[in-house]
Amino acid sequence: MNLKFKNKRIAGILTILPKRVVAFEEEMGNYNFPEKKSLRLKKIMGYNTHRIAAEGQCSSDFCIHGLQYLFDNGMLQKDEIDALLFVSQSPDYFMPPTSNLIQGHFGLKHDMICMDINQGCAGFELGLMQAFMLLEQESINKVVLMNADVLSPKVSIHDRNRNPLFGDAAAITIVEKTNDDEDIYVAVKMDGTGAKSLMIPAGGFRMPCSEETAIEHEDEAGNFRSLNNLVMQGDDVFNFVQREVPPMIQDLLERAHLTADDIDWYMFHQPNKFMLNKLADAIGVAYDKMPSNIVENFGNASGVTVPTCISFNLGEKLEQESYQMCLAGFGVGLTWAAIIMKVGNLSFNRIIEY
């Protein structure tokens, strides 16, 4: 699905990370693998440290902390928010929507739209797409996009293939109207036949959590996890990404009448270093234009990795400069999406801890 927008901009990005830092070496003893083998993978995949929420901290807590920071520092006014989007796979409750809870916490105006979107790895791009759509309306001038996931309680600590990769985080992105009429090119694709490649089998209405679903089993690779835990068919996801993402990017570049070299930064979802380097090779991009340092520093926090990548790698520089960016996310759904747009001259672009 190809979409195109005009007169929209990202005005600011705030990434909120948990304070707790956990090193790969601290957890290596939990895994059923020789140390040499685990350390080899550490280098290739980019395992190093990841950020883990404190017990009881939910995704919404990070969003509330971030919004309070913006309000307190005069970076956002409560009454200028026309829509609050919460993109996550870890809501506080099945019902009500977490976005409504956040609206209620701050006592925001009633004349606004709150919306939860269940998306993961492509959640930043899907969230931006929804924000752009809302901003087509005359009555909507500013959208607050919150990407947040605290999935660590759902990842088995005995699963070396998944646990070291994941992290918890949130990001708040302010999206607004602008007179600048630069085109924004968006591509979104979905394939629900692969939906079970990345899932948490138990805990919903189809398979409620029970004593049986909490029992850990060993998989064919030697990892231990239960049906309550996140499971990823690594081969399937890797192959899907390598097969589908490069042609989507090439097509998007053609639509935008750009070459791969015209893009200053490829800010991609951060599943692991190996996958990103293979994507960079396939698209024909130098590794330094496609940062792959989020897993090693913070872990993969699903739809939060792209704004984290922007905040971590560009920081205040993006408050003075503007760059042509290609943003891309791919994973759970299966969903893959990309956006080519100018990003820059932001009011803020920083990381805080909570």
Next chain:
Amino acid sequence: MKEKIVEILTDLRPEFDFTEDVDFIEEGMLDSFDIVSLVDELETNFGIKIQGIDVIPENFSTLDKIETLLKKSGAA
């Protein structure tokens, strides 16, 4: 080339005999993370780049298939 491949495979999974005429994937001798490590070692040792789209278990199931992949990727 095959001798070097066996050497790399044995270093990865010393508990298996990779000279046997078996399917390494079906026999559980290589899992997906072994393949990632194997790709890294093959690229370093043979000075090549293996395309991401070629990193599928079928291409690593026998010595012949690994050799074919290496040649396709530019190994002499």
